[in-house]
Amino acid sequence: MRTYTIALAGNPNTGKSTLFNTLTGLRQHTGNWAGKTVVRAEGEFKHGDAAYKIIDLPGTYSLYSNSADEEVARDYIIFEQPDVTIVVIDATSLERNLNLALQVLEMTNRAVVCVNLMDEAAKLGIRVDLAKIGQRLGVPVVAISARNKTGIDVLLEQVERVASGKLVPHPVMIPYNEQIERKIAELEPVIRETLGARYPTRWIALRLLDGDESLLQSLKARMDAPLGSSTAVKEVVRHEQPVCH
Numbered sequence: 001m002r003t004y005t006i007a008l009a010g011n012p013n014t015g016k017s018t019l020f021n022t023l024t025g026l027r028q029h030t031g032n033w034a035g036k037t038v039v040r041a042e043g044e045f046k047h048g049d050a051a052y053k054i055i056d057l058p059g060t061y062s063l064y065s066n067s068a069d070e071e072v073a074r075d076y077i078i079f080e081q082p083d084v085t086i087v088v089i090d091a092t093s094l095e096r097n098l099n100l101a102l103q104v105l106e107m108t109n110r111a112v113v114c115v116n117l118m119d120e121a122a123k124l125g126i127r128v129d130l131a132k133i134g135q136r137l138g139v140p141v142v143a144i145s146a147r148n149k150t151g152i153d154v155l156l157e158q159v160e161r162v163a164s165g166k167l168v169p170h171p172v173m174i175p176y177n178e179q180i181e182r183k184i185a186e187l188e189p190v191i192r193e194t195l196g197a198r199y200p201t202r203w204i205a206l207r208l209l210d211g212d213e214s215l216l217q218s219l220k221a222r223m224d225a226p227l228g229s230s231t232a233v234k235e236v237v238r239h240e241q242p243v244c245h
């Protein structure tokens with residue numbers, strides 16, 4: 001039986017753990033992330049012909065290394081490369097939540113956006129145009145209510161399609177200004193050469209331009225990648241203003 005790994009990412013309080021509990025029942029265990037005081041919850045479930053290992057990532061507003069939670073979530077998506085990252089977003093607070101979804105889509109194309117708290121949205125008279133969000137983001141978008149256990153089958157159907165490669169999403173690519181795009185184009189080949197093609201070079205280029213020291217440290221710790229000391233990188237990144245935040 002094929003086993004896939006999936007991660008739950010999203011802002012705090014969007015129902016990730018509720019979904020995690022719904023999917024795994026008692027087949028779950030918790031501990032801490034290596035070297036951090038951040039809780040790590042992992043569980044298993046079966047669906048259709050496949051088994052799934054699922055990781056409940058800490059809730060974060062961004063993945064820019066501002067806290068241990070953000071570093072854990074970022075490192076998991078970048079280095080462990082789950083077969084699918086489910087971004088759980090709050091239907092009653094789409095604008096803020098989509099910000100994190102876009103960050104995840106810069107890191108991986110193997111994603112499904114899960115709009116949770118649909119029951120709450122309905123109560124508030126909020127209508128969510130799933131098709132339009134899906135079209136704009138370029139990944140499957142599914143509506144659920146984790147608490148009421150609705151929409152779970154459709155969610156798992158989309159997760160299976162992405163995990164198995166039946167569907168290869170092409171997420172929207174956020175364009176930056178000309179100067180930043182030029183620097184990204186200079187950095188990407190250096191990153192690819194240093195780290196191999198396995199990693200999201202455009203996202204790493206953006207983080208380097210943003211002066212993300214924590215990411216460089218993680219890269220160094222995991223693969224002894226001399227990216228931070230690369231002269232080519234230093235040349236491009238020098239005097240750069242932060243691009244994100």
Ligand SMILES: Nc1nc2c(ncn2[C@@H]2O[C@H](COP(=O)(O)OP(=O)(O)OP(=O)(O)O)[C@@H](O)[C@H]2O)c(=O)[nH]1
Binds near residue numbers: 144146
């Ligand atoms: N109405 C409603 N409430 C929900 C739903 N899903 C989760 N909740 C509630 O939302 C609150 C937060 O849920 P959690 O599952 O703890 O959220 P989380 O994303 O794991 O939060 P963090 O771990 O802090 O990031 C809880 O009170 C849940 O009962 C839902 O579909 N509808």
Ligand SMILES: [Mg+2]
Binds near residue numbers: 016017018056059
């Ligand atoms: Mg939680």
